[in-house]
Amino acid sequence: MNKSMMAILVASGLMLSAPVMAQPAQPSLYQQLGGKDNIRSLMDDFVQRLKADSRIGEQFKNTDAARLASQLTDQVCEATGGPCKYVGLDMKAAHAGMNITKAHFNALVEVLQASMNAKGVPFDKQLEILSMLAPMHRDVITVR
Ligand code: HEM
Numbered sequence: 374m375n376k377s378m379m380a381i382l383v384a385s386g387l388m389l390s391a392p393v394m395a396q397p398a399q400p401s402l403y404q405q406l407g408g409k410d411n412i413r414s415l416m417d418d419f420v421q422r423l424k425a426d427s428r429i430g431e432q433f434k435n436t437d438a439a440r441l442a443s444q445l446t447d448q449v450c451e452a453t454g455g456p457c458k459y460v461g462l463d464m465k466a467a468h469a470g471m472n473i474t475k476a477h478f479n480a481l482v483e484v485l486q487a488s489m490n491a492k493g494v495p496f497d498k499q500l501e502i503l504s505m506l507a508p509m510h511r512d513v514i515t516v517r
Contacts, residue, residue, distance in 0.1 A: 401454030464512035
């Protein structure tokens with residue numbers, strides 16, 4: 374095979390189908406976040422910040438911090454492809470009767486961003502986590 378033919382094959386992607394060129398599987402977001410211990414450490418920080426937040430802290434004042442951090446860890450671990458199973462309430466039931474507004478939801482997202490910055494989660498991973506959580510607004514926000 375001459376050089377220009379090789380160039381065409383490579384450019385067209387045909388060479389990539391050869392088994393020797395197989396790429397290792399992409400690590401899951403769970404792996405990229407450093408596994409369960411790192412997620413737990415992020416969630417511990419998050420729950421502390423939630424409790425201290427002037428906008429929404431009141432809603433978490435009676436919350437058992439370790440328990441909520443553990444639930445959030447399982448939820449995020451599972452959703453990012455980790456070996457966990459979230460067995461808590463679904464998001465609608467968990468937030469029923471709390472009168473959660475858009476502003477509350479946005480405040481929680483900002484608090485999570487502060488935790489992710491503090492824990493050194495790279496910005497592109499932050500966006501992946503946030504886009505996973507964003508659709509839950511439909512079940513969490515009950516005051517529109
Ligand atoms: C994407 C957004 C959210 C996610 C993923 C989320 C996730 C969770 C989870 C996993 C639980 C635990 C459920 C259980 O124990 O079975 C929970 C409970 C709770 N959430 Fe959320 N939540 C979100 C937004 C919010 C917002 C915006 C507020 C209010 C500002 C809020 C307030 C609470 C409170 C007060 C509890 C009860 C904690 C307790 O047990 O004392 N959440 N949430």
